Amino acid sequence: MKKVKAIVLRAAGINCDMETEDALELAGAEAERVHINRIIEDKKLLDQCQILVFPGGFSYGDDVAAGKILANQIVHHLHEPVQKFIDDGKLVLGICNGFQVLIKTGILPGNGQSGGQDTVTITDNDSNKFEDRWVYLAPQTEKCIFIEAGRQIYLPIAHAEGKIVTKDEAALESLKSEGHVAFKYVDENGEEGPYPINPNGSVDSIAGLTDTTGRILGLMPHPERHVRPTQHPHWTRLKDKTDGDGMTIFNNAVKYVQENL
Amino acid sequence: MKQWRFEVFNRSGFSDVHGNSVLEEIKELGIGSVEAVQSAKVFLIDSDFDDNFAQRIGKELLSDPVCEEYYIGRSGPPAGLAKATLIEVHLKSGVTDPVAESVTAALADMGMKAGNVRTARKYVLLGGLNQSHTDTIAKKILANDVIETVIIGSEAEPPSPHLKPYELQIVHWPIRDLDDDGLTALSKEKDLFLNLVEMQAIQKYYRQLDREPTDVELESLAQTWSEHCVHKTLKSSVDMSINGKEIHFDNLLKDTIFKATKQLNKSWCISVFVDNAGVVEFDKDTAVCFKVETHNRPSALDPYGGAATGIGGVIRDPMGTGLGARPIANTDIFCFGPPDKKLEDIPKGVLHPRRIMKGVVAGVRDYGNRMGIPTVNGAIYFDDRYLGNPLVYCGNIGIMDKNKCFKNPQVGNIIIVVGGKTGRDGIHGATFSSGEITHEYEATFSHAVQIGNPITEKKMLDVLIQANEANLYEAITDCGAGGLSSAVGEMGQDIGVEVDLEKVPLKYGGLNYNEIWISEAQERMVIAVKPENAEAIQKIFDDENVESTVIGRFTGDKKLILRYDGQQVAEMDMDFLHDGVPKYSRKAVWNKPELTEPSIAEKDNYNDELLQILSSYNVASKEWVIRQYDHEVQGNSVVKPLTGVKNDGPSDAAVIRPKFDSDRGLAISCGMNPMYGDIDPYWMALAGIDEAIRNLICVGGRADRIALLDNFSWANCTKPETFGALVRASQACHDGSIAFEAPFISGKDSLNNEFSCEDGTQISIPSTLLISAISIVDDVNKCVTMDAKRATNLLFVVGETKNELGGSHYYKINGQLGANVPKADLQTAPKIAQKISTAIEEGLIISCHDCSEGGLAVALAEMAFAGGLGIEADLRGLPKSKDCTRVDSQLFSESNSRYIVEVEPENYDDFAKMMLNVPFGQIGKVTAEQTLTIKAEDGKKVIELDLDSLKKAWQKPLDW
Incomplete structure (x- = not known):
């Protein structure tokens, strides 16, 4: 079978790179953690892989705003190779801080379309504090290749700046109508609701966004933290111990690359 | 510009x-x-x-x-x-x-x-x-x-911090001709915190050398000999009077805690009490190390910064253990004044406990989370006596190759400082943390607060791991208390070093050589590197924008030589620096306090008492704190701090699975109960050990692989009574360690935790011993949690309930202390721990929770609301001592070594067989009702409460 190669981007303050690499490898990819300085030095590194992951953490301390400094670095040093990577039909996944970076570079929601970074942003949680808690996520699209349509999944969030807001009502409407909404926060029964069901106050309970091609996904929850049954917060109560829900995202990515790239 | x-x-x-x-x-x-x-x-x-x-x-x-x-x-x-x-x-x-x-x-x-x-x-x-x-x-x-x-208002910006460059001026602090008053005055004037005997020893040394010391030499001695660094009190010889009986210790630590570790001589102990953290075997290739530190004084002044650098500092301990470990978990235990204290009751010079708590939690959160290390275990205790001296214990566990557990610096190695730059922050931290706080300290010691930047530390960690994997250095240690002085001094202790201080990279100009040497600026590590590896290792650092600078070398002459711009500013014998500190002999006294049991009328119903205890700050849910910590980063969590059907029940201990390719786990817990120390610090210490061990056992930790850490936070130990309490606790550590065959592997003390108020009154903290514990879990898939799992399952209590309400929360809510402090039975306790551990391993137990603060009733309530299932309990089944006849003591006694376990009916026989020879009894069963009912021996319901009210009572107090 085709070898699937993934790069997990490292930078100062990124701290979910090891478990993200592990999740990709569990899904059958060959994953490597690469520091951003190496890619700036040798932009061809991106040519050798099909999946680029921006993992979680606190890139550059989240100084100024979460993901902002790393986004600035990517815009000014890696704009072309990243754009080529996307144009080549490859996959980009941003988790938590990585999602914030994708938003703040403008790669999501529109990658230049849909108004880009001027209409959607991620800001401080309504609670004004960092929170680590588990949330249910309902998929909102069938065309995002990372997502198993119709399957609700259970993942942890761990962030202080995860509230998605749009510039105005119209911007929210176009996010929805253009199919950018990837996941919503819901309760166990699939219903939207207030805090803590929606843990940060995101507009319309949005937890993750995708681009118009469905090959870029950014989400606040951490799929790489639910890849084994014993990571479920009350696994000791469950009779069936299956793989963690987060594996669906990594498995789908690897499968897509094998079948399409 | x-x-x-x-x-x-x-x-x-x-x-x-x-x-x-x-x-x-x-x-x-x-x-x-x-x-x-x-x-x-x-x-x-x-x-x-x-x-x-x-x-x-x-x-x-x-x-x-x-x-x-x-x-x-x-x-x-x-x-x-x-x-x-x-x-x-x-x-x-x-x-x-x-x-x-x-x-x-x-x-x-x-x-x-x-x-x-x-x-x-x-x-x-x-x-x-x-x-x-x-x-x-x-x-x-x-x-x-x-x-x-x-x-x-709209005033101008503060002036930009442009400091004048420093011009070398070698300063001597004459000591040879001083009389005793002069020596004492010099120590005080320079904030050296050296006592007269120590100053005399230094004077003698310089008289022999026939010259005066430089400022940096005296500062080096003050740092190296500080209580914080050398633990002279715990290592002193002690004449102790216990209830009139005299005993003598040549060296308190060696004769108690070390002695137990030495006697147990466990083959899985790799490095104990010698390095920055204690190291034990994890599996055949891997070791784990654990260190817990206090950061009390800085957190009193600047809760956010103090706590942040507390966790930042302790993370560098495993990073600087052996050839460096990768941090995999943090622990945090705090003691504060009551958060609802009235503003007008706060002494001058003290921050409000609520502000301290918010600041401390935010500090640990921001540093720990940014480092990407899960904070998995902790506790918070509240007592009026922590008002002036909040306690902040921060722990860190690291994982390392088993063949990289020892340092080996050699003559000719160069010394490289890696990470952050040096500034004026944190000067005198080590000596500062050895003294007492007064209402004026804020002004005097503001410079002792260190300022942390976790991203600098994370970057440094990332490159050090790569350098370690490439085998490019021979030794590593962290710059903690005492800064370069301690780090370089300790690493070169047996060899000798020379350092050129002008090479140390600075945050801004103007620092003199002395400040450079003793600054406690954060995020710095020191490594010893063979000259031929220098280029390769510095490339690794450069590649990720981490600063590294060669500042000196290991010489072989057993001297400490410091230079600035080529001029020598210090020359001292390592032997004197490290072994010259005079040995102390101290007096200690402990007399059993005159205490009595209160008389509290018996009642027909204890609903109110149970709710009140669940709502007391010490017992109440700490979810507000726990959720602010990232406890799942690194993807290693197995038993999280919160558990149960709604993920909000209180786990007994954390379990992590540190290697991606192995199901072997590590259980992490703590135990502490300062209230028992008001009755007898001996039993307090044993209760702490028993509690920490119970917590490990409850989640599935092995009983034969437990390692312990001690952290003593005490008041002024020059007072024989205060020191006597510490000696009592140390004796208990020895006895408990031997009984459970659980060696101590690391420890630390913070003494002089007293606060002088403006009006002269003194607030001394209660004697506070934190016991931290780790154990191995062979297969994390067999772990259990404390939440009740399924209706119709049976509940047993293993371990005897005795009439031991002294220091209990039940007495506390009645405004009493009592006398009958829980006394761990060292014959039975290890047997019970072993049996429960085996029963969990064999799958006979599906939930396990220990009885601690609040006793049986609180533990049953927690199991019920965590599982979202009712419990019907009957005190007739409770294994109890003959004197435990009253309902309140059966419900709320805090006797040690007790576990409540949930067993499926089909496993009843196997479980009962396994528990032969230890006290156990069936106390009830799990039900589908949303109620906790407890019947007394006469069949009357003494507790009947719905789960909602129980849970609310427990969650509300700290739901900020």
């Missing part, structure tokens, strides 16, 4: 969460006249860019295009009728400003070189405010005097 000023505000329509939370805190202070608070970020950038570029920076870098707007220059008060007060908070000069560093780097990414960059926070308070309210808000909410300057 032009200075540009940018202000960044929230756009209208987007909530200003920082401003709103400040408003909330202002209201909590009782100031009602403020109607709204607007917050803004301020950036001051010295650079020659033009207006166009300034607009770009404002738009693209500093503000968010959706929810923020920027203003170039100084914005005035907003238009409108309300009176506005402008307050700006700037960092004091020399305080690290990480955001400014990031902005500088980002500007460079945009192609623009900036000079000085600074950041500040601006608050616009709308509503009528008098001067004193404004000052109160500024001081109590917005700024910390120690590190920040407040500017009220």
